[in-house]
Amino acid sequence: xxxxxxxxxxxxxxxxxxxxxxVLIVAVxxxxxASLFSGSTRETFDDPTAAPWAALLLTYTFxxxxxxxxxxxxxxxxxxxxxxxxxxxxxxxxxxYTPGKLCRAKLAALAVILLPxxxxxxxxxxxxxxxxxxxxxxxxxxxxxxxxxxxLVDIAFCALHIWLAAKVENQLISVGIGMLGAFIGVFxxxxxxxxxxxxxxxxxxxxxxxxxxxxxxxxxxxxxxWIAGFLIIVGIAFTLATRRLDRIER
Amino acid sequence: MSAxxxxxxxxxxxxxxxxxxxxxxxxxxxxxxxxxxxxxxxxSTTMKMILGLTQPTSGDITxxxxxxxxxSRSALLPSIGSMIEAPPGYGxxxxxxxxxxxxxxxxxxxxxxxxxLSTVRLTEHRDKLVRNYSLGMKQRLGIAMxxxxxxxxxxxxxxxxxxxxxxxxxxxxLLVQLAQRGITVMVSSHLLDEIDKMADVLGILxxxxxxxxxxxxxxxxxxxxxxxxxxxxxxxALRHGVTGVPIPEGIxxxxxxxxxxxxxxxxxxxxxVPIYExxxxxxxxxxxxxxxxxxxxxx
Numbered sequence: 447x448x449x450x451x452x453x454x455x456x457x458x459x460x461x462x463x464x465x466x467x468x469v470l471i472v473a474v475x476x477x478x479x480a481s482l483f484s485g486s487t488r489e490t491f492d493d494p495t496a497a498p499w500a501a502l503l504l505t506y507t508f509x510x511x512x513x514x515x516x517x518x519x520x521x522x523x524x525x526x527x528x529x530x531x532x533x534x535x536x537x538x539x540x541x542x543y544t545p546g547k548l549c550r551a552k553l554a555a556l557a558v559i560l561l562p563x564x565x566x567x568x569x570x571x572x573x574x575x576x577x578x579x580x581x582x583x584x585x586x587x588x589x590x591x592x593x594x595x596x597x598l599v600d601i602a603f604c605a606l607h608i609w610l611a612a613k614v615e616n617q618l619i620s621v622g623i624g625m626l627g628a629f630i631g632v633f634x635x636x637x638x639x640x641x642x643x644x645x646x647x648x649x650x651x652x653x654x655x656x657x658x659x660x661x662x663x664x665x666x667x668x669x670x671x672w673i674a675g676f677l678i679i680v681g682i683a684f685t686l687a688t689r690r691l692d693r694i695e696r
Numbered sequence: 697m698s699a700x701x702x703x704x705x706x707x708x709x710x711x712x713x714x715x716x717x718x719x720x721x722x723x724x725x726x727x728x729x730x731x732x733x734x735x736x737x738x739x740s741t742t743m744k745m746i747l748g749l750t751q752p753t754s755g756d757i758t759x760x761x762x763x764x765x766x767x768s769r770s771a772l773l774p775s776i777g778s779m780i781e782a783p784p785g786y787g788x789x790x791x792x793x794x795x796x797x798x799x800x801x802x803x804x805x806x807x808x809x810x811x812x813l814s815t816v817r818l819t820e821h822r823d824k825l826v827r828n829y830s831l832g833m834k835q836r837l838g839i840a841m842x843x844x845x846x847x848x849x850x851x852x853x854x855x856x857x858x859x860x861x862x863x864x865x866x867x868x869x870l871l872v873q874l875a876q877r878g879i880t881v882m883v884s885s886h887l888l889d890e891i892d893k894m895a896d897v898l899g900i901l902x903x904x905x906x907x908x909x910x911x912x913x914x915x916x917x918x919x920x921x922x923x924x925x926x927x928x929x930x931x932x933a934l935r936h937g938v939t940g941v942p943i944p945e946g947i948x949x950x951x952x953x954x955x956x957x958x959x960x961x962x963x964x965x966x967x968x969v970p971i972y973e974x975x976x977x978x979x980x981x982x983x984x985x986x987x988x989x990x991x992x993x994x995x
Binding site for chain 2: 531
């Protein structure tokens with residue numbers, strides 16, 4: 447498996463994976479911190495009751511829910527479509543690497559890219575808050591919790607899009623579903639909890655560590671049980687689906 | 697000559713359609729085995745089954761004397777180079793980078809990669825992006841990928857597809873050279889002319905069934921060429937019970953073997969019909985093939 451993952455990094459050359467990721471995380475950080483520079487927001491920076499860090503985390507959650515499904519779709523599609531266009535499935539199969547193994551290696555490789563990317567994205571947003579002079583002490587735990595949750599949900603969606611890109615050669619389908627997911631992801635933050643839990647993209651909202659209470663933004667504990675259940679289901683589904691890919695005769 | 701590939705009653709059915717029907721294949725060692733058949737005759741499916749990419753519906757395959765199973769496949773694959781359907785190659789990478797991917801997939805040495813690129817004469821183009829390669833260069837890269845592992849068996853599905861005559865000749869020469877080095881080459885084509893010039897042994901497939909398997913000479917023996925009797929008096933010959941077709945130079949008789957030919961000549965000579973010449977029609981492989989396939993194949 448280690449060798450298969452290393453091969454995926456070799457294939458990434460010239461796919462512009464790192465620039466795409468960088469552009470998106472910088473865009474998310476910029477959009478998340480845009481509100482920091484409005485006059486009314488600046489007045490809350492030294493008011494602990496106004497919870498300026500929680501407000502910033504809420505904006506970040508919105509922006510990440512809007513962009514992460516697209517990021518996952520684009521990365522997975524680019525990394526998988528090269529096998530469709532380059533007869534890579536057959537080449538790998540004749541070397542003992544089954545399509546399912548290839549998909550699992552792609553997921554592992556993308557997870558390795560996403561780990562520092564999501565961490566950097568969070569750090570950029572926090573950095574923007576510090577630069578804007580939020581003087582209220584930062585409560586680190588919700589930020590760490592959200593970052594870990596976002597990484598795991600991003601990986602789950604990469605799994606979905608890798609499988610989709612392998613099954614359906616037309617990549618417009620995979621990327622189109624990613625864009626649709628971006629809309630659903632944002633609106634999921636406004637949906638009732640019971641509905642959010644039932645929609646896969648709703649989990650970009652489910653991992654939120656903040657919520658609104660009237661006009662206030664407050665820290666909240668996500669439904670970890672549901673999130674864990676979602677991740678386990680995706681993990682099992684991806685394992686089964688990629689094993690099934692091994693039996694598909696191309 | 698020992699067989700590198702044998703199949704017994706190999707059958708593949710897709711949703712009620714039989715793509716390969718009870719195929720008994722025998723590919724001897726160290727030859728170029730030409731696998732001929734019209735498009736859709738089951739060549740690619742057979743090759744995929746031999747490589748373990750497709751599971752047979754029934755029947756057995758042995759490669760290098762070993763039964764091909766899911767368990768034995770991984771041990772056999774390092775000795776089999778292949779190119780099935782489209783030539784492989786990641787377009788966004790250079791030829792050399794593609795070869796390095798194969799190198800790391802199979803744990804090959806630098807020397808093996810260099811040698812494979814040199815064999816297909818792609819060394820000077822190795823730093824070009826594959827998407828900028830011509831079709832011929834892509835085919836050669838695909839063959840280099842298949843050759844890099846120093847295979848004992850090379851399975852190539854229509855490697856000259858889409859190539860110009862010079863490219864076809866180049867691939868043909870390469871495959872003959874590889875066979876001379878002891879590599880068994882199984883090569884498919886729907887173009888008879890391509891195979892005719894390089895194959896030692898032919899397998900002819902039509903609608904999933906093997907119509908003929910053997911050497912070129914055996915194939916010619918399989919089909920008896922027409923007999924031409926040159927005579928100025930064709931009508932006299934026909935009156936004496938000879939079943940043939942009048943042609944400007946005399947008569948043309950189909951389906952007669954050596955003894956029957958001798959009998960006809962004897963009858964005509966006794967009857968006093970002047971015979972200037974008796975000869976067989978010069979047969980082309982294409983004619984033999986057409987006879988075999990009932991002219992159903994587009995070749």
